[in-house]
Amino acid sequence: MATFETVDDYLASLDERQRTAVEEIERRVLAVAPDATGVIRYDIPTWQVGGHSLVHAGAWKEHVAVYPVPPEGDADLDRDLAPYVAGKGTLRLPYDDLPFDLVERVVRRLLESRG
Template identity: 45%
Template sequence: MAEKHSTVDAYIAAQPEATRLILKEIRRSIHAAVPDAGEMISYDIPTVTIDGHYVVYFAAWAHHISVYPVPRGDETLNNELEQYLYGKGTLKFPLTKPLPYQLIGRVAAQLAAERRREH
């Protein structure tokens, strides 16, 4: 299956204006939390990487933003994420409420720390 978006910029540009602004802020928050990260499109959604390995994915949907996967190693963080859990590995942030960008940054930082421990 061919990717519809070749870059994260193209993915963001293809979204409605209000969603574009949210995605740009999520992207900024993630890169602020993981300054050495790269990015690519994987599974046709933005993917933040370290050394070419995925760290965190984020995607826009009609009524929410999803962030994948859910970090495992920080109980305090996991308690804060509980209200956003959707299934085992997805965080779902409704577009009708203010997004917790700082929390999303913390998710990215925790996932990056977990990734670094694995490699």
């Protein structure tokens, strides 16, 4: 298994569909959290704010996994996330219909939950 030093290294290892998806996720993260910094944690892209991990995104064969699932408390968001929750703390977002607006809402909720 490859290990990556930078987000660019990770992106370079992906096929076009995967790379395009992760790049758009990065754009959405930065739209909500412009001070976020992209690093590699757990061998996948991670965006940190204030030196603390905010959100991770890993490209898989049929989906992008986004971690963590934000805490419950926003009924509309909780409902919209339900079809994508796969296991504790993981969202599986299919490439064919990747809900980028939902990614923005997830990042916003993760930021809000930090207080």
